[in-house]
Amino acid sequence: MEKFVVRGPNKRSCTSDALIRSPRKKIKLEEDERMKEEEDEDEALAEFSNPVPWQKIEAEGLDCDYAQLFSTEEADKLFKQLEEEVVYSTGEEAKVQVFGKVYNIPRKQATYGDAGLTYTYSGVRRSACPWTPTLESIRDAVTKTTGQTFNFVLVNRYKDGQDHMGEHRDDEKELDPLCPIASVSLGAARDFIFRHRDARGKQSRRQIEPVRLELAHGSLLLMNPPTNTFWYHSLPVRKKVLLPRINLTFRRIVLDRKK
Template identity: 60%
Template structure:
């Protein structure tokens, strides 16, 4: 490579005819590509070193957000925290990134067992996995719900960024996330509890909503079985919102997302969970 002084001296050599007869202060040296300031062998493009990395850019955006302001929602054995935490621009970035990154179930994994009968799932649904985070080591993690045992896939860049931000905001470490994609208001989810045996009952489920706002409600198990009258708890899950379902909510209350003809756009829902380690299986 050339030093600054050498480059300056070379620039003083000129073959322009207007300088004919004048001597250069240094003899011009022949051009050597290996000495060029731009060496192709040394300038191979590496995307990881690029000035713009979408995942890193999103993570910076998420880390720069102000502290989340929670709204407490309570009833008999119901303990919720709700907040709209992602501005529209950032929520749209997350939504678009997930649309590109996620792979959804097909075949038998797109069916669910309800009261002993198998039904097609009217939405795309994905289990996502925690493998590469150093402190977790969740390779081989599985989750069983409604008769289906789902294997764990590696975290995508966007899901990993969201998990980090959730940990910072809530103090809880999540090692699994279930993704539901609702194409429009025709797609729905019936009344159910997230009380599978693999879940750590002391860690709240964190539900992240992106895209189309949707109505959501909770119904007490006694009201559902008609033992007594307990009012439903209703709310709207907005774009860029987070709902924390704290214990003992999922032991007592069912929740559901009803169909809505007025909902014309797509909604992606991410439910971050803590799976107990004994549900992990070795991978071969």
Template identity: 85%
Template structure:
């Protein structure tokens, strides 16, 4: 940025050399501050170049918010980076316990988060690996968009529509009940189904319609309380889906939480 002044002779200018130097320095400092402010504004505008438009999803005891956090191009870029960065669980951590029986998980899983955190569900305790650069970036984007802080993420990778997730609730004792679960989807779009606890199976006692969503690449789904108290959710088999999908569910785990037996 340049400033222009009218040329004047020395006799026309009553200012001493030291005074002129001081004014020049003050002008330069003012210009620098203006340029820095413009750069900060540009960085802020490019950090989230597209506005987030929230869609409210509600039913009896269900409260969710849905939005497109990233563009399709950005989502594809993050998907490729995570394919290189994420190390998925093997061995016992790649299994799940259901009604006392152990099964292989029909998808790949990984857990990342702050140092020392663990998360126990389906009979298996998983430790948090250190955040990767891409996971930190997405975590920061989710935090800035929602105003919530998250210290843990569960990653599920589905190789195609055959990989799936059965009905369950995220209601473990170590999860902060005041913090929503933030689900970010990358890769193939998949159906996501909520089913009320009173309308499940042959013993269902009420007629409550399930809530079905299609989670698009780059989307963010917030599951607010009391959703996980009353509603189960699942990602069913979809044989026509041939592309992989990565889902990141950001959570806030309570430190030093004593589990009830």
């Protein structure tokens, strides 16, 4: 149930360590200011913390927790197993229509979950394949650490830094609005960007800095409500990345008990 968020040395890392270095000087200045504060407090709270060292990532309407869930060795093994087990969509299932044009999705996708579950995203409805042993064990590890249960996982495989995902929110109606989305990353580290919905476009009425993270091999990112209401997220192209990444987003789908 509870998350044991470390408030000690990790507290400020949500806006410094976790922030990828930005080319913009403005952001660098903000980092320095924050580092001046928060130098002393919180040592007494360290003893209450869980073995898992969570980093809190917060902004206006954004609430995330980040942790290293698996060791490098564990994560290596899981990545290899998933490469053997997961079967990705092909053909029409791997295409999307935008502004009347049909494109290949710039990544591979698969959906697994409890029997009979269906999930609609990007306008297409699809049913969940039965859990594989590895997906099930990762799901259980996430539940053990977070206290949250999940009945569905969306698997995205990015073969290299060219594969990506555009900006969007996970605002599907069938998602349990109270359940966080748990994102497990395996393979190549990739940048991950949050942008507030009111800070998009040229003349956005609000100036809110994006939140930039790097999602490491074996990491877990919890996106708590109401994050997905106010913040878009994306996985941008990174041409220097040459290796594949597999991302698992565990979700709770509300049971559709009609018919």
